[in-house]
Amino acid sequence: MANNADNIQMMRPMVDGVAYVASKGTALPASATAALTSFNSIGYVSEDGVELTINRTKQELKDMSGSVCVTIQSEHSVQVKLKPLEWNDLVKKELFGDGNVDASGNVKINAVEIEEKPFVFDMRGRGGKLIRVCVPRMRLNTHDAIVFKSSGALAAGITYDCLPDSNGNNAYIYEAEAQ
Numbered sequence: 001m002a003n004n005a006d007n008i009q010m011m012r013p014m015v016d017g018v019a020y021v022a023s024k025g026t027a028l029p030a031s032a033t034a035a036l037t038s039f040n041s042i043g044y045v046s047e048d049g050v051e052l053t054i055n056r057t058k059q060e061l062k063d064m065s066g067s068v069c070v071t072i073q074s075e076h077s078v079q080v081k082l083k084p085l086e087w088n089d090l091v092k093k094e095l096f097g098d099g100n101v102d103a104s105g106n107v108k109i110n111a112v113e114i115e116e117k118p119f120v121f122d123m124r125g126r127g128g129k130l131i132r133v134c135v136p137r138m139r140l141n142t143h144d145a146i147v148f149k150s151s152g153a154l155a156a157g158i159t160y161d162c163l164p165d166s167n168g169n170n171a172y173i174y175e176a177e178a179q
Helices: 089-096
Strands: 019-021 051-062 068-082 117-124 130-143 158-163 172-176
Touching: 068 130, 089 130
Parallel strands: none
Antiparallel strands: 019 117, 051 068, 068 158, 117 130, 130 158, 130 172
């Protein structure tokens, strides 16, 4: 296959946003163009974009001579990292938990476990190509320090674990050509 520069993609957010969250149990869209009903945009995401990391750990099995005779996959995980730039109620709920953000936007910080939720990431590439990443079960792993200062957005990078759905899939990536 020959090189094709048209296959090089640089992703941009859609007009309405890039990262969308819904309540646990909300059905995911099954294509890059299906309507996002019941999903809400968390707002602007930093210029670093959305990072999808797939980790596979291998274990080597050796024979009596010490030669590797087979490798097996011993672990598999998927993570998403992003940095929301807005300090809104949806972002606060992702950082602190739904029950820890009241109607006025006040926050309680405690050890209550944060519930998993489905997420959708919508992006547009060169030539208008649509890319949609759907994660059925995303759970907060960790977040960066929240720095209160005058020279930057009140924001924290968030790392999520992407847990498998009932079909064993951690995420789905859908593509569609511009219409």
